[in-house]
Amino acid sequence: MSSLANLRLPTRRYALGAGFALEGLKYFKYWVLAALVLSFAVPLVISQYSDVALSAWYYTANVGKWFTAFVGGGFVFTLVPNMIAAGLTRRELAVSMGVFGVLWSLVLGAVAFAGILGERAYYDALGWSQGIDASDAIAPIGSLGDTIAFASYYPLLYLVYFAAGTVIGIASYRWEGAGWLLLVPIIPVVFSLDNGLYDTEPVGPGWAGFLGLFMDGWARGVVIATIVAVTAVLAAAAYRILIDVPLRSKKA
Amino acid sequence: MSFTVNLRNVTLKYGAEAALADVDLDLEAGKIYGLLGRNGAGKTSLLSLLAAFRRPTSGEVRVGGEPVWENAPIVSRVALIREGGDFDDSETVKAVIETGQIRPSFDTDYAYKLADKFEVPLKKRVSALSRGKRSVLAAVCGLAARAELTMFDEVHLGMDAPTRDAFYKELLAEYMERPHTVVLSTHLIDEVANYLEEVIIVDRGRILRHADIEAFQGMGATLTGPADAVDALGLAALAEQRLGGTKSITVADALDKSVRERAAAAGIEIGPVGLQDLFIHLTDPNRNGA
Structure with missing residues (x-):
């Protein structure tokens, strides 16, 4: 990581977190670029054969949530042995992962936010309808204000997915062969809250949103507060699992 | 400043099995130690505790006079290099070396110099390195860490004889230039014997003998x-x-x-x-x- 030169001990945890985010974005920049190009090109192709009524960016932004979960989990799984062996404490790594998660979610959230507004202008220019798949019916996102409100939750959603991925990643490192089972309680909670926030069908396994049945009628503010609380619980769980994780023995 | 090591009543269990049992050990600062033991004797477990890779089940592990666990000023100056290194295989050699800069004392120029000397190509991915070159990369990172306590755990595995000889000479040169505490865990005992000042023999989770090399030779x-x-x-x-x-x-x-x-x-x-x-x-x- 070229961004690591001249780190100072008291602040290296923050610099490392920012470095992880920067390196992650650099590593995946072509993926993001490809998603951007596809999201704007595919509707153009579809328009040659039928009316465009669905937001392509909506799907891209949703896939970004799963991608973010994989980034959180994959990075922590790889970083635990590498960073501890390089002289970092677990507490420092936990702080770094926190900084990384916040920055990653903000940047990707900003990209998702800009993308959906850009797509709105693009669709308006070509006379298309920017709709979403809302409970078996296609519904337009709405006015500019509605679109901004719709997109403004992405950073928070990316953060909760990042936290979920991080818990599963560190658990998989700690409990080899069994840690991934934390998927079972975590996915339905996060996916259902995502579902509940938009009252739509996010991209992913629909069955995992079964907890949404219990959220019918929840005010948006309550759902958001619950997402914030779940993010905090997941971050605390990741910290607890990480803080005394032993490094695995090397295998021949 | 190089680090002392003090273990008091240290036990490390994996499940019900004790890898180390009631270990007491004191290492003076600024010496080269050989850590010997049969397979499964507890050498790697002992080193893992000194580097805070693991937490003891009971007992106290102090490095540089302070508890080592979650102690950033200490662990940042302790390097345990395990066989094959702890790297992300998808990274390049250059990226692995740059990761070493997490340690404030890491000497990047020295690492590049060693990589050049040992012919480890900077642009190659770790996954594409031979076992020997991977071991060399681990050794390079250990030497360039410029740590106060540096431990090499079977890091020579895969290195050919000339490379091992060059590594030992480089280790000694670095030690002479900057005295610090070094622990070499190895099965190639006679090969490193001339470099050691003290020897610790671990057997079945306990310290069997700890004495200076002359005492062993006089036995x-x-x-x-x-x-x-x-x-x-x-x-x-x-x-x-x-x-x-x-x-x-x-x-x-x-x-x-x-x-x-x-x-x-x-x-x-x-x-x-x-x-x-x-x-x-x-x-x-x-x-x-x-």
């Missing part, structure tokens, strides 16, 4: 002379070699005056015992009273 003797004369001494040999009428035996116990006089009279030469032979004897599972 036994090698007797070389006419085969009949050597046999006539009636000593219990740890190891023996025969070439024509000449026989060489290694004994584990110090020779008393009368044996020395009889040996000298019979034209038998007495020399120090090889550390490896002594180690084999001391860790023999059939040996009593270790």
Whole structure:
């Protein structure tokens, strides 16, 4: 990581977190670029054969949530042995992962936010309808204000997915062969809250949103507060699992 | 400043099995230690505790006079290099070296110099390196860490003999330039014996012996002379070699005056015992009273 030169001990945890985010974005920049190009090109192709009524960016932004979960989990799984062996404490790594998660979610959230507004202008220019798949019916996102409100939750959603991925990643490192089972309680909670926030069908396994049945009628503010609380619980769980994780023995 | 090491009543269990049991150990700062032990004796477990890779089940581990666990100012100056290194295989050699900069003391220029000297290509991915080159990369990162306590755990595995020799020489040169505490865990005992100041033998989760190298060498003797004369001494040999009428035996116990006089009279030469032979004897599972 070229961004690591001249780190100072008291602040290296923050610099490392920012470095992880920067390196992650650099590593995946072509993926993001490809998603951007596809999201704007595919509707153009579809328009040659039928009316465009669905937001392509909506799907891209949703896939970004799963991608973010994989980034959180994959990075922590790889970083635990590498960073501890390089002289970092677990507490420092936990702080770094926190900084990384916040920055990653903000940047990707900003990209998702800009993308959906850009797509709105693009669709308006070509006379298309920017709709979403809302409970078996296609519904337009709405006015500019509605679109901004719709997109403004992405950073928070990316953060909760990042936290979920991080818990599963560190658990998989700690409990080899069994840690991934934390998927079972975590996915339905996060996916259902995502579902509940938009009252739509996010991209992913629909069955995992079964907890949404219990959220019918929840005010948006309550759902958001619950997402914030779940993010905090997941971050605390990741910290607890990480803080005394032993490094695995090397295998021949 | 180099680090001291102090372990008090340290036990490390994996499940119900104790890898280390009630270990007490003190290492002075600024020396090169050899850590010897049979497979599964507890060497790697011991080193893992010193580097805070693991937390002891009970007991206290202090490095540089302070508890090592989650102590950033200490662990940032402790380097444990395990066989094959702890790298992200998808990264390039250059990226792995740059990761070392997490340590404030890491000497990047020195790392590049060593990579060039040992012919480790910077642009190659770790996954594409041979086992030997991967070991060299691990050693390079360990040396360039410029840590106050540097531990190499079987890091030589995969290196060919000239590379191992160059590594030991580089280690010694770095040590002479910047005295610090070094622990070498290895099975190639005779190969490193000349570099060691003290030796720790771990056996079945306990410290079997800890003494300076001269003390170990004085524990036994090698007797070389006419085969009949050597046999006539009636000593219990740890190891023996025969070439024509000449026989060489290694004994584990110090020779008393009368044996020395009889040996000298019979034209038998007495020399120090090889550390490896002594180690084999001391860790023999059939040996009593270790």
